[in-house]
Amino acid sequence: GQSLEQPSEVTAVEGAIVQINCTYQTSGFYGLSWYQQHDGGAPTFLSYNALDGLEETGRFSSFLSRSDSYGYLLLQELQMKDSASYFCAVPGYQKVTFGTGTKLQVIP
């Protein structure tokens, strides 16, 4: 089976940097995805890491270490609109397992 662990809540200041961690246990591993979901909204795809290392997309970066079964999402220059839930997800064979999500609150 698959299981993913993320912190339930994180608070950070506007303009700062925040890191959201995800550790996983899987029976087969293809890569790690990240999604953002605002309250009442639909999840939105952010990034996918198939290989170890850092992938950067604008203010957001995602990192993967297969040997440590660990990844993180890094958000820089935080804006109030970044307040949302962030889910890591492990694609498996024909399906995806999502973590329970990290609620990020950005404060002024």
Place this chain on the structure above:
Amino acid sequence: DSGVTQTPKHLITATGQRVTLRCSPRSGDLSVYWYQQSLDQGLQFLIHYYNGEERAKGNILERFSAQQFPDLHSELNLSSLELGDSALYFCASSQGGVETQYFGPGTRLLVL
């Protein structure tokens, strides 16, 4: 706008009833996935269809069923509804790979 559409947006019904949720994937996407999200919970994978064929099942109750039609739209049928079935139901689509999915706006189901 992801390009995935879901109807209806909201649904209020009574216990014991049956409802059908509809999803149209993005143009060109062959895969449709259904998820259930209860209050403050993560996304629970229900079922995946690819080009009309069932590809994977998650923790989907026997009271729930789904299908994907030749025009690639999909329907999720929920029957003998219980209070605990109240949740947000999302569908997502992809071209084929599971790692990048595009979600619809969801259907909020309330069972009274």
